[in-house]
Amino acid sequence: MPKCTFCGIVIPRGTGKMFVQKDVKILYFCSSKCDKNMLKLKRKAITTRWSKRHPRYEKTKK
Numbered sequence: 001m002p003k004c005t006f007c008g009i010v011i012p013r014g015t016g017k018m019f020v021q022k023d024v025k026i027l028y029f030c031s032s033k034c035d036k037n038m039l040k041l042k043r044k045a046i047t048t049r050w051s052k053r054h055p056r057y058e059k060t061k062k
Helices: 033-039 057-060
Strands: 019-022 026-029
Touching: 019 033, 026 033
Parallel strands: none
Antiparallel strands: 019 026
């Protein structure tokens, strides 16, 4: 099971999106929200609070 490249959530089988860049790097996305934030808006997962890759994800979730 692949993980979302942006937020780090495990993607269930049969869902999500696979994007292949020109340099043959494969990116997996769980939703269009992650897709747009990374590719279109060029945001970093480490600075996005709702992403699991954010340093204080557990503290902000409560």
